[in-house]
Amino acid sequence: MNFPSQLIEQAVNELxxxxxxxxxxxxxxxxYLLKQDISSVSRMTHAMEQLRNEIKFCSHCHxxxxxxxxxxxxxxxxxxxxxxxxxxxxxxxxxxxxxxxSGLYFVLGGLISPMxxxxxxxxxxEHLITRVKEEGTKEVLVALSATMEGDTTxxxxxxKLRDLPVHITTISRGIxxxxxxxxxxxxxxxxxxxxxxxxxx
Amino acid sequence: MNFPSQLIEQAVNELxxxxxxxxxxxxxxxxYLLKQDISSVSRMTHAMEQLRNEIKFCSHCHxxxxxxxxxxxxxxxxxxxxxxxxxxxxxxxxxxxxxxxSGLYFVLGGLISPMxxxxxxxxxxEHLITRVKEEGTKEVLVALSATMEGDTTxxxxxxKLRDLPVHITTISRGIxxxxxxxxxxxxxxxxxxxxxxxxxx
Numbered sequence: 001m002n003f004p005s006q007l008i009e010q011a012v013n014e015l016x017x018x019x020x021x022x023x024x025x026x027x028x029x030x031x032y033l034l035k036q037d038i039s040s041v042s043r044m045t046h047a048m049e050q051l052r053n054e055i056k057f058c059s060h061c062h063x064x065x066x067x068x069x070x071x072x073x074x075x076x077x078x079x080x081x082x083x084x085x086x087x088x089x090x091x092x093x094x095x096x097x098x099x100x101x102s103g104l105y106f107v108l109g110g111l112i113s114p115m116x117x118x119x120x121x122x123x124x125x126e127h128l129i130t131r132v133k134e135e136g137t138k139e140v141l142v143a144l145s146a147t148m149e150g151d152t153t154x155x156x157x158x159x160k161l162r163d164l165p166v167h168i169t170t171i172s173r174g175i176x177x178x179x180x181x182x183x184x185x186x187x188x189x190x191x192x193x194x195x196x197x198x199x200x201x
Numbered sequence: 202m203n204f205p206s207q208l209i210e211q212a213v214n215e216l217x218x219x220x221x222x223x224x225x226x227x228x229x230x231x232x233y234l235l236k237q238d239i240s241s242v243s244r245m246t247h248a249m250e251q252l253r254n255e256i257k258f259c260s261h262c263h264x265x266x267x268x269x270x271x272x273x274x275x276x277x278x279x280x281x282x283x284x285x286x287x288x289x290x291x292x293x294x295x296x297x298x299x300x301x302x303s304g305l306y307f308v309l310g311g312l313i314s315p316m317x318x319x320x321x322x323x324x325x326x327e328h329l330i331t332r333v334k335e336e337g338t339k340e341v342l343v344a345l346s347a348t349m350e351g352d353t354t355x356x357x358x359x360x361k362l363r364d365l366p367v368h369i370t371t372i373s374r375g376i377x378x379x380x381x382x383x384x385x386x387x388x389x390x391x392x393x394x395x396x397x398x399x400x401x402x
Contacts, residue, residue, distance in 0.1 A: 003294070004272070005266055007267065011249055011251075020226065033253055041253040044215040049243060050208060051235070052239055052242040053239060055235060071205070096203060
């Protein structure tokens with residue numbers, strides 16, 4: 001692309017660093033910024049900088065938090081015998097939205113991915129092991145994506161936790177609620193048959 | 202959505218003001234920001250603020266520019282007898298990329314849209330009329346989107362320019378190059394028949 005202005009080129013290059021944002025979307029964002037008041041643009045940039053500079057991570061579960069310990073870890077009504085292991089805060093938000101889980105979390109901050117140079121040592125896994133030992137956790141529910149990286153990480157965690165007196169579970173895979181059999185992929189359908197469950201009529 | 206932190210909520214709200222960015226995409230952008238260095242985030246916010254604060258608009262064609270007069274208006278090799286009227290700088294960039302136009306531009310900065318409260322008085326149209334009169338322009342090529350707003354604006358411009366000794370043209374509509382007839386919509390196909398052109402074999 002040939003830009004009519006250096007300032008536009010620079011802003012497009014910066015904004016297209018966001019995941020899922022290409023040059024065309026970035027240019028659309030730039031046009032939006034040009035139509036805003038100066039105060040409105042600086043409100044946006046201030047929110048971005050404040051986010052990066054002032055955010056804290058809970059020292060217990062590594063989720064983002066405004067305080068030293070997050071509101072979930074700090075809640076005495078949560079069941080501290082079960083820890084759900086997730087990749088990032090979006091997964092915590094998704095699971096909290098279901099209202100089906102009342103235990104605590106552990107946020108890895110990523111998945112084991114040799115291709116991206118992310119080994120297990122970068123994922124706070126030792127802290128998880130320490131927590132399981134110290135808190136006498138009864139169950140670790142591993143809720144990671146069903147991708148190669150997710151499966152590798154789940155396998156690694158299960159190996160690390162094997163010798164501890166803790167139950168290791170994963171979320172079930174199967175046909176989504178409301179989904180039709182004929183449109184499901186073979187692997188998912190196969191797994192939903194392997195992992196079939198007693199019917200509670 | 203329930204956010205685990207005020208800072209995250211605020212940043213998601215600000216970033217989702219971008220066109221085409223919803224809360225989920227904004228949250229993805231926020232996670233990206235959290236993984237960046239502080240210096241990398243401030244490079245991005247600096248580019249956004251500099252863009253908004255320092256951008257200039259060419260006083261001749263209203264396109265964005267780093268100088269008082271943009272590089273296209275300032276180029277003595279451009280044909281100043283023809284003015285191409287477009288909505289915004291993306292259209293200028295798209296037309297420049299074709300290398301098929303060597304005239305000058307006039308950027309409206311929007312389209313007439315009563316629904317959004319945009320009347321003709323907001324679109325620099327008087328300046329266009331003045332330019333056509335003063336520069337003795339021979340042709341005004343109106344290159345606006347084929348939407349209701351685009352057609353309304355084209356009609357308004359043609360009415361305003363009717364009494365001046367200037368040729369008014371619009372870009373041709375028809376089946377796109379490489380397009381198949383059976384997949385074209387009826388209106389486009391119909392127009393391509395109405396506006397058929399002599400075959401240059």
